[in-house]
Amino acid sequence: xxxxxxxxxxxxxxxxxxxxxxxxxxxxxxxxxEFPNISLGxxxxxxTLLTExxxxxxxxxxxxxxRFDGNTSPHYHFICNGCGCVLxxxxxxxxxxxxxxxxxxxxxxxxxxxxxxxxxxxCTKNKKPIDKxxxxx
Amino acid sequence: xxxxxxxxxxxxxxxxxxxxxxxxxxxxxxxxxEFPNISLGxxxxxxTLLTExxxxxxxxxxxxxxRFDGNTSPHYHFICNGCGCVLxxxxxxxxxxxxxxxxxxxxxxxxxxxxxxxxxxxCTKNKKPIDKxxxxx
DNA sequence: ATCTATATCAGGAACAGTTCCTGTTATTAT
DNA sequence: ATAATAACAGGAACTGTTCCTGATATAGAT
Numbered sequence: 001x002x003x004x005x006x007x008x009x010x011x012x013x014x015x016x017x018x019x020x021x022x023x024x025x026x027x028x029x030x031x032x033x034e035f036p037n038i039s040l041g042x043x044x045x046x047x048t049l050l051t052e053x054x055x056x057x058x059x060x061x062x063x064x065x066x067r068f069d070g071n072t073s074p075h076y077h078f079i080c081n082g083c084g085c086v087l088x089x090x091x092x093x094x095x096x097x098x099x100x101x102x103x104x105x106x107x108x109x110x111x112x113x114x115x116x117x118x119x120x121x122x123c124t125k126n127k128k129p130i131d132k133x134x135x136x137x
Numbered sequence: 138x139x140x141x142x143x144x145x146x147x148x149x150x151x152x153x154x155x156x157x158x159x160x161x162x163x164x165x166x167x168x169x170x171e172f173p174n175i176s177l178g179x180x181x182x183x184x185t186l187l188t189e190x191x192x193x194x195x196x197x198x199x200x201x202x203x204r205f206d207g208n209t210s211p212h213y214h215f216i217c218n219g220c221g222c223v224l225x226x227x228x229x230x231x232x233x234x235x236x237x238x239x240x241x242x243x244x245x246x247x248x249x250x251x252x253x254x255x256x257x258x259x260c261t262k263n264k265k266p267i268d269k270x271x272x273x274x
Numbered sequence: 275a276t277c278t279a280t281a282t283c284a285g286g287a288a289c290a291g292t293t294c295c296t297g298t299t300a301t302t303a304t
Numbered sequence: 305a306t307a308a309t310a311a312c313a314g315g316a317a318c319t320g321t322t323c324c325t326g327a328t329a330t331a332g333a334t
Contacts, residue, residue, distance in 0.1 A: 003302070003310045003311065004300095004301065004311095007311080008311085023291095024291085025291090037313060038312085040292090040314095041292090041293075041312090044292060045294095060199030060200075064290095064291095065290080078244065087244075090242070091234075091238045091242075097228075097251070101215070101228045101253045104228075105228075107217070107256050107258045107261050110218070112254065114249055114250065114251040115250045115251075116234075116248070116249045117250065118245045118247035119245045122244075123244070139281075139282085140280080140330055140331070141282095141329095142283080143329090144282080145282085160320095161320080174284060174285090175284080176283075177321090178283090178285075178286085178322075179284070182322085185322090202321090203320085203321090
């Protein structure tokens, strides 16, 4: 069990209060208001530690930096090809795809990692063409 | 349409003949047998180009380097938590999860990216404990 | 076949994101 | 209070990837 630290507690609280899945850099920039001398290494070390403890979740989207989610309840994520934002989805109960994947497979399927992508509500409404489209594929 | 190059053709052929989804580094090491002076930059540039042309697929597993697949037909991948190998799965027709994900969502779900994980056939049989387990989660 | 224009190349520097190392500080147990 | 040690700040180092430069290979026109 790790020793208490004010920095780690502040990182945990910061993530718990945000719903936009910030990057390590964003966490760092915001925490410097409270801890002007905090280092990026500390942020990374504690994000890794909190992930290992299961208190936050790490999202590796495959494009750009990893993001972190203070909500550890099981849920899926949506990545917008227009603006790159990452949103939570209310869909649940996709575990049956593990069964489907395990048919005709000699190993053991223990889980899956799924990101949905498309156009977020904001990019769907504002039909402006995007200069620099973001894509995860 | 890009100009022909022997290096790119060799990369395409190499990937078409392999089913283990090699990394850029693996492609580079193998191609140096035929092209002793080929550079890693050339390998990366052509892997990116072939991916954009839709002739290969890029797999970003979130742990370690990206991998590349010469098989562009739609299929899913399995990542072993034991040895880190990446295998093709025969499962098909999971597109219904896009519909599920789109319910109660104001944006447009255009697709999904899914990796299954667990124990591969080899790691399931050989129950030796693994020294350095590999995990995508 | 030769020439010209240009895409691709090899080599290496630069880059982004992340991890690791060192000496110092904060936390916990005694 | 003191001692032991986990966590810290700062920065160097690392990994995977992209970009830049001058040289070479390819394709199209002659």
